[in-house]
Amino acid sequence: MDNEVFAINVASRVGYGIMIIAIPYYVTSNLGLVGVVLATYPIAEALASIPVGLIVNRFRVSSLVSIGLLIMATSSLLFAINSNWVILAVLHGLMGVAAAMIIVPLLTAVTRRRVRLGLGYGGFFSTYFAGYIIGIGIGGLMQGIIEHGFEAARLSIVTAAAIFLAALPLALTLKGHRGPGIMAKSLGLRSVELIPLPLWLGLMILLGVAFTLPSGLTIHLNIGGGFVALIYVSAALVLALGILMFGSLVDRVGAIKVMVIGLVGLSVVIGVAYLVVSGLLSIYYAIAPLAPSMFLTSALVPSIYAYVGHRAEEGSEGLIMGIYNIPTAAGIAIGNLIGGFSLSRLGLDLTIILAALTLVIAVALTAVMWIVLRGRGVSLNRQST
Numbered sequence: 025m026d027n028e029v030f031a032i033n034v035a036s037r038v039g040y041g042i043m044i045i046a047i048p049y050y051v052t053s054n055l056g057l058v059g060v061v062l063a064t065y066p067i068a069e070a071l072a073s074i075p076v077g078l079i080v081n082r083f084r085v086s087s088l089v090s091i092g093l094l095i096m097a098t099s100s101l102l103f104a105i106n107s108n109w110v111i112l113a114v115l116h117g118l119m120g121v122a123a124a125m126i127i128v129p130l131l132t133a134v135t136r137r138r139v140r141l142g143l144g145y146g147g148f149f150s151t152y153f154a155g156y157i158i159g160i161g162i163g164g165l166m167q168g169i170i171e172h173g174f175e176a177a178r179l180s181i182v183t184a185a186a187i188f189l190a191a192l193p194l195a196l197t198l199k200g201h202r203g204p205g206i207m208a209k210s211l212g213l214r215s216v217e218l219i220p221l222p223l224w225l226g227l228m229i230l231l232g233v234a235f236t237l238p239s240g241l242t243i244h245l246n247i248g249g250g251f252v253a254l255i256y257v258s259a260a261l262v263l264a265l266g267i268l269m270f271g272s273l274v275d276r277v278g279a280i281k282v283m284v285i286g287l288v289g290l291s292v293v294i295g296v297a298y299l300v301v302s303g304l305l306s307i308y309y310a311i312a313p314l315a316p317s318m319f320l321t322s323a324l325v326p327s328i329y330a331y332v333g334h335r336a337e338e339g340s341e342g343l344i345m346g347i348y349n350i351p352t353a354a355g356i357a358i359g360n361l362i363g364g365f366s367l368s369r370l371g372l373d374l375t376i377i378l379a380a381l382t383l384v385i386a387v388a389l390t391a392v393m394w395i396v397l398r399g400r401g402v403s404l405n406r407q408s409t
Contacts, residue, residue, distance in 0.1 A: 026137075028194050029130050030147050032089060034155040035191035036126050039096065039184040040119070041159015045167065046184070047116070049177035050103075057109045064113045068120030069127075069353040076128045077346020081339055085129040086198035092125030093188050093195055100185035104178050124349060131345040133198070135333045142279070145329040146271015153264040157257065159184075217335050217344055219393045220283075220328045225351035226386025227324055230290075232359015233379050236367060244372045245300070245307055255311075259318050266322025271330070273323070279331035282323045289320025290383060298376045 051058045080088065099115045099122065106112060134144040163180050170176035241252050274282045296313050299305035329348070336344045362382075366375040 026134075026144065026147060028198055029133055030151040032093075032126070032191050032194050032198075033130055033148060034151045034158075035187055035194075036093065036096065036123070037152055037155025038159040038162070039100070039187040039191075040123070041156040041161075042163040042166075042180050042184040042187070043100070043119075043159075044156075045160055045163025046177040046180035049167065049173040050181065051109060051112060061109060061113045061116050063357060064117035065120035065123070066353040066357040068117040069123045070120075070350045072121040072124035073128055073346040073349040073353065074343065075346070076124045077132070077342040077344070077349075080129050080132045080342030080345075084198075085133050086195055088125050088129045089195040089198065090192060092122040092129075093192050095119070095122035095125070097185045097188035097192075100181050100188065104181040104185070120353070123353075124346075127352075128342065128346050128349050131329075131349070132342045135336055135341040135345060140275050141333045142271040142274025142282075142326050142330040143268075144271070145333065146268045146274070146326040149325045149329075150264045150268040150271075153260055153267070157260050157264070161257075215393075215397055217332050218347075219397065220331055220390060221348065221351065222389035222393070223283075223324075223386050224328050224348060225355045226382050227290075227328075228351050228355025229359040229362065229382055229386075230379055232356035232361075233363035233366075233375065233382075234359070235356070236360055236363030237372070237375070240367045240372045240375070241301075247307060258315075262315060262318050263322045263325075266319040267325045270323035271326035274327050274330045279327040279334070282327040283331065285320055286322070286324030286327060287387065289317045289323065292317035293321055294376065294380045294383065298373070298380070301372045301376055 047062060048058050051061050076088065096119055099118045103112060103115050106115070131145075131148065134148055135141070137144055162183070166180045166183070167173060167176045170179065241247070270282055270285070293314060296305065296310050296317065300307050300310045332344060332348060333341075362378065363375060366378050370378070
C-alpha cells in the first residue's frame, strides 16, 4: 500500500510543481493577476480539507484520490486552452479542491496503518518535497529549452495534465481501506490531537516566508540568482532526506524527542540566517552550519504528524488529517504575504527577526496547550510516543 501512496504523492506534486513555474509565464496580462490566480489554489485547498476529511470515512480512499486526479488533469487541460484570468482563477481553485481530495485521503491511509507511523509520514512528506523539486526542475527546464515563455508554459501545463492522468491507474488499485457505507463512530476529535497545530502552522508560515527571500538575498548579499537557487534546491534535498530518516527515528525513540531535535535545528537555521543578512557571517562560511541544522529541522515534519496520528481516535483520522492540511495550504500563503510585505517595507534583517518571532509564538502556544491540558488531567498519551 505504501508504495502506491508514495508514487501517487510524487506524481501529483511533480504535476503541480510544473504548474507553479508555468502559471506566471502563462498569465502575462497583469502581474497582479498572477497572484490572484495563484492564491485560489491554497485557499480552495484549505476550505476543502475538512469536508474531504469527513467524507473519507464514507468513501474509498481510491475513489476520492482518483476523482482528485481526474479534476487535476481536466482543469489543467482546460487551463491550457483558456486565457481569461477569471476562468483561470476558477480552474486553479478547482485544482486546490482536487489537491485536498488527493492529499487528505493519502495521509488518512498512512494514519490508518497504526504502526511505524513515523516512517509512513516520513515517506509521505519526503516524496511530497521530492515531487515538487522534480516538477519545478522540469518546469524550469522547459522554460529554458523553449524560447517563447507562453508556449513553454502551455506545453508544461499539458505535460502536468498527462502526469496526473498517468497516476490514475495507481489510484484505482489502492487497497486495504474502508469501503463505501462505513461511517465514522463519531467525530472523535480530542484537544490532545490539536496540541502541535500551532507549531505546524508556524512551520508552514516560515516555509512561506522562505519562498519570498531569494530575490532579497540576491540583492542584499550581492550574489548570483543561480547560487541562491542552488542553496534552495540543496536545502530541499536535505529536507527530503532528513524527513525520511527522522521518520524512522520517531518509531524508535518517540515523536516528542524528535520534535525537540527539529526545534533546535530550526532555531540554529534562523540564527545563522540573521548573522548572514546582518553581515556578521559570510554566506559561504554559513553553509557549514546551515547544512546540518537544516537536516535537523526536517525532524519536525514526521514527528508532528506521528504525534497526532498515534493519538487519533479510530474513525476520526480523515477529519484530523483534514484539519492539519489547512495550515499546510493556508500557512504557506500567509507566509508569502508576510514575507512579501516585510521584505518591501521592513528589509531583510527585520524579516528574519519576524521569522524568529513567528517560531517563538508557535512554540509558546504549543507549550501553553500542553501545560493547560496536562493541568486538567487530560491523558496526553495514546501509544509509546
